[in-house]
Amino acid sequence: MDAVVPAIEKGVREKLENGILAGYPTTDIKVVVYDGTYHDVDSSEMAFKIAGSLAIEEAAKKADMVLLEPIMKIEVSTPDEFMGDVIGDLSSKRAQIQGTEKKGNLTIINGIVPLAEVPGYATKLRSISQGRASFYMEPSHYEEVPSNIAAGIVSQYTGSFGRP
Structure with missing residues (x-):
């Protein structure tokens, strides 16, 4: 259980460093872990790292992020x-x-x-x-970045990596 928070933090940091909108680092963001569960069989450091990364992606979809x-x-x-x-x-x-x-x-x-x-x-x-x-x-x-230019940057990035 001691490795849970560092694993989540690692996933979050990697996602923020690699960027969310267009591959540029994401800054000035605060992340708080409120709750979580741990299972002796199914829980691993990698699972929590992935969970941290996915949580940031999900939060970004709900936020009004800008470039x-x-x-x-x-x-x-x-x-x-x-x-x-x-x-x-x-x-x-x-x-x-x-x-x-x-x-x-x-x-x-x-x-x-x-x-x-x-x-x-x-x-x-x-x-x-x-x-x-x-x-x-x-x-x-x-x-x-003006919205018309930002849309092109994001579109080019998501198209390059086959992202939705």
Whole structure:
């Protein structure tokens, strides 16, 4: 009986680490075991581990779980003549422009952008600005993935593994 709680915990932890919605780790969750039974013949460490994993899956179906994505703070320095194109490109990447300021013949554009939209941005920015713009970014926070995008991510994951 002493191995019951650690076995359940192991099943729960493995399920959370491997992800529930789309294979990404599940965080900020509290699990409480309220009750259980033990039978000398039918109970095993593996059975309780599986029970912990299945309980998390069942709870997840009842919960309103969401996918979160990392959001980056971004600062783009661009010559004035490319500002419109740069802002347009950022907007196409789901960026939220939070402000602009002038510094000489440069415009500094501040905003936030999902990390998923950033790969290849340095090349695109060089192309838009003839190599004269630069950018800096740092992690800011996490936000819920828009439902239309999340549905595609979950669908792709469940389809890849033949899950319902």
